Amino acid sequence: MIKQLLEGVIGQEDVLNNYNATLIYKELPIEVNGFVFYYHGIYCIIINKLLSYYKKKKTILHELAHIELNQLCQVNKDMFEFYIDKYEDEANKYIKKILNEIK
Numbered sequence: 070m071i072k073q074l075l076e077g078v079i080g081q082e083d084v085l086n087n088y089n090a091t092l093i094y095k096e097l098p099i100e101v102n103g104f105v106f107y108y109h110g111i112y113c114i115i116i117n118k119l120l121s122y123y124k125k126k127k128t129i130l131h132e133l134a135h136i137e138l139n140q141l142c143q144v145n146k147d148m149f150e151f152y153i154d155k156y157e158d159e160a161n162k163y164i165k166k167i168l169n170e171i172k
């Protein structure tokens with residue numbers, strides 16, 4: 070899905086609908102770009118509204134990668150953005166890999 074999004078074949082709303090995800094903009098501490106958690110069958114993606122447009126887009130992609138890579142099931146319902154570094158790496162690598170594929 071993220072690949073099609075980056076290729077411009079589908080839009081952000083399509084991806085959100087497909088994953089049953091909702092996007093919420095909130096004022097967060099400046100060091101936090103965003104996070105994602107799974108609650109009652111819905112993925113909630115929280116994005117720091119203080120970020121620039123570009124950084125918001127990048128953060129949304131990053132959080133979508135967590136969903137696409139199924140990383141949230143592995144840690145149950147916990148919010149995990151803040152404390153599991155291993156997944157942070159994987160999500161970013163995944164986006165980079167897709168970007169290289171479509172260049």
Ligand SMILES: [Zn+2]
Pocket residue numbers: 131132135150156157160
């Ligand atoms: Zn993350």
